[in-house]
Amino acid sequence: MEEKEVLIKVEGLSKKFCKDLKTSLWYGVQDLVSNIRGNKNERLLRDKEFWAVKDINFELRRGECLGLIGHNGAGKSTLLKILNGLINPDAGKVTIKGRVGALIELGAGFNPILSGRENIYNNAAVLGFSKKEIEAKVEEIIDFSEIREFIDMPVQNYSSGMKVRLGFAIAAQMEPDVLIIDEVLAVGDVGFRIKCLNRISDLLNNCAVILVSHSMPQIARICTNGLLLHNGQERLITNSIGELVEQYYKVFTDNYKSNEINPFGIDIYDIKANGLDVGDNELALNLKKGEDLELSFTFKCPLDIKEFSIHLPITDEQMIHVALTSSLENIGVSLNHGDDIYVKCKIPSSFTNGKFYVGITIIETKGGPNHFNIGKILYKKENCFKFYVRESPLTTSVPIILNSNFTVEYE
Numbered sequence: 001m002e003e004k005e006v007l008i009k010v011e012g013l014s015k016k017f018c019k020d021l022k023t024s025l026w027y028g029v030q031d032l033v034s035n036i037r038g039n040k041n042e043r044l045l046r047d048k049e050f051w052a053v054k055d056i057n058f059e060l061r062r063g064e065c066l067g068l069i070g071h072n073g074a075g076k077s078t079l080l081k082i083l084n085g086l087i088n089p090d091a092g093k094v095t096i097k098g099r100v101g102a103l104i105e106l107g108a109g110f111n112p113i114l115s116g117r118e119n120i121y122n123n124a125a126v127l128g129f130s131k132k133e134i135e136a137k138v139e140e141i142i143d144f145s146e147i148r149e150f151i152d153m154p155v156q157n158y159s160s161g162m163k164v165r166l167g168f169a170i171a172a173q174m175e176p177d178v179l180i181i182d183e184v185l186a187v188g189d190v191g192f193r194i195k196c197l198n199r200i201s202d203l204l205n206n207c208a209v210i211l212v213s214h215s216m217p218q219i220a221r222i223c224t225n226g227l228l229l230h231n232g233q234e235r236l237i238t239n240s241i242g243e244l245v246e247q248y249y250k251v252f253t254d255n256y257k258s259n260e261i262n263p264f265g266i267d268i269y270d271i272k273a274n275g276l277d278v279g280d281n282e283l284a285l286n287l288k289k290g291e292d293l294e295l296s297f298t299f300k301c302p303l304d305i306k307e308f309s310i311h312l313p314i315t316d317e318q319m320i321h322v323a324l325t326s327s328l329e330n331i332g333v334s335l336n337h338g339d340d341i342y343v344k345c346k347i348p349s350s351f352t353n354g355k356f357y358v359g360i361t362i363i364e365t366k367g368g369p370n371h372f373n374i375g376k377i378l379y380k381k382e383n384c385f386k387f388y389v390r391e392s393p394l395t396t397s398v399p400i401i402l403n404s405n406f407t408v409e410y411e
């Protein structure tokens, strides 16, 4: 297949900042003098300076969407601002072909005392559109933003979501060749976010997009390539989004410790995962391709309970619940104070690659499996087992693959 045209080329891009304002002003004066003398050395760091972005190189073609990810302060916004020409790099070169639409800082680029409509004209003119071209687009932009009712109100009175709606509508409806979007989309409500992601997918037919996000499902859904920044430096550049997401999570230490709700002092012990002692949750089980997860534990019942159920919620690395398995068929089993209850649960391996946490919830339950009522929470902890899945046959952005029966026939 013929490769599409390169729209963004970034070579050795670096930007340093100073941690102290006074020193930074003094360096500014020094740089001015060195510039005039022609002996500026931008590659050296002086006292209190640090690299916000260091030696970044990549290319992006039409049709590609680069997910730019990294921890807070990794340098993502600084890189976007350099690409959009808002700040100058200290070293390196950016080459961009075509028209750039950008949504970087909330409300940036808007004149607060002008109305939404006036700001559309201003921004589109800055992008290089003629008055006639803007007039042909303005209704589409207002429709897309869904804020027609407020379009003649000064932008300073807009809510954060309304500013994002207007900003994205202008950037995306003006058919840019390059679209740069910082995390600001997260401010929009779910409906608008979905609309934006769909619009980005449409634009990708004829555009290159750089998207900053802390939402890995969003990155996995839309991006074709990824760049992981760490302390301003390129940690990974790849077109394997699975690998990108995995590396992103590695940046963070495993600090998911969940609180325990244990009002009756239930004692849970002998926690095992696939026959191995979990102990104090230090054990992380590595599941291989197709291997089932078998969990077991014992608990001592602290009071007489007529009916109970056990729930094992499964959470991904973003602490989002991705699945739940329940023992609702156990309803009807009564427990007596002091009984030792042995629980065993086999979960078929339907997980894709990643890290997962399993919690334990024990609830007093009344009624049958189909019409049950939740009673007292006897025990609840969200992170009791941790397991990794590696070498899953499928690497996708979804955590679970459902078992299904397909028939594919030739007619």
Ligand SMILES: Nc1ncnc2c1ncn2[C@@H]1O[C@H](COP(=O)(O)OP(=O)(O)OP(=O)(O)O)[C@@H](O)[C@H]1O
Residues within 6 Å of the ligand: 017, 018, 019, 052, 070, 071, 072, 073, 074, 075, 076, 077, 078, 079
């Ligand atoms: N104008 C500035 N002067 C000094 N330091 C700055 C300036 N702008 C950014 N920085 C610093 O540069 C580093 C990178 O900031 P940047 O905003 O690019 O991070 P980010 O990856 O976008 O973070 P986040 O995920 O929190 O949005 C941070 O340490 C920040 O404090």
